[in-house]
Amino acid sequence: MHHLLMTLLVVVASTGAAIAIVELLHWSLARLGRRSELAADLARTAHHPFLATVTVFAIQQSIRAAADEFPGRGPVLHLLVVLFIAGFAWMVAALVLVLEDAALARWRTDVPDNLKRRKFKTQLVILRRLTVAVIVVLALGVVLMTFPGIRALGASLLASAGLVSVVAALAAQSTLGNVFAGLQLAFSNAVRVDDVVVVEGEWGRIEELTLTYVAVQIWDDRRLLLPTSYFTSKPFQNWTRTGSAVLGTAELDVDWSTDVEPLRTELRAVCEGSQLWDGRVCVLQVTDAVGGMVRLRALVSAADAGGLFDLRCLVRERLVAYVWRNARGSLPRVRADLQQDSGPTRPVPRTDAAGDAPSDGRVFSGGNDGQSRGTQFSGPEEELVTRH
Incomplete structure (x- = not known):
């Protein structure tokens, strides 16, 4: 009974000392965090995993040193080992996240020229998720290896690892495809976080890029979720791949009688009077003139x-507004001839001596250019005669 009390006293004392040391370090980091953002983030993120790891380790070592053999000693120590591995993995993941947060804070994307920063952020976010997944898998593997039965079974499992890997790859083909596509997107610069894209007919911004899916924030605050393999197998528009500056159009249909130059002057005045214009391109062009409109x-x-x-x-x-105020005659209009047909009113087309259409009215015949063009589409004249 006396030995049991001494063991409990040692365990409680070592646990209390471990907690006191951790809390002292946390208090020191918190005070240092008033001047350092890294220290503040470390004190905030790593406090609980560090406390859990050190406490479990102190209890484990106290039992090993002070406690003799007692019923259940082996399972208790084994449980403490498993808890220590889990706590240590939690602490490592927290430290990695702190370092990645510090890197993200240093490379902020809310600046005008943020192309390299968005590339770095995308790669870091993907690596963060991959790092956490690797830590969890490794920790789970180490925990399983602490069981003697599983450790003995490992040799026989290695012999059939090839078959198992093939079956697993076939079963998770879609998931693995998305994972590899996510890694490809992270390092190929095809798309990055905060890129402006057009996918599935929707215009939006890459909000989140993970190993399995991409979240696109649509302009009206909807979210379009797509598998990462979509961006490696289907075409999409990336408006900001090489820079944030972009071009756009505004089209207007007017009548044929419209004087374009005043509208060009008005466009220049609108661009120069707006802070939205970046000073690069301001052009008005006539791109079509069919159907009675320009x-x-x-x-x-x-x-x-x-x-x-x-x-x-x-x-x-x-x-x-300019057309309505200053050039209402330029509004689109529909013309119709309501007079009755009283015979041919159009001039008879001019013809040459042989009665054919003039050379300037032919495309595939007449003149050297027409003859060569006709040959390209119908073949030499000898072939036509032979064919007939």
């Missing part, structure tokens, strides 16, 4: 995709 396309540029969307809306609004 299509004008305003091409503008902005520093990022969000600013471009607002600038396009502003340009469209100001051009429409």
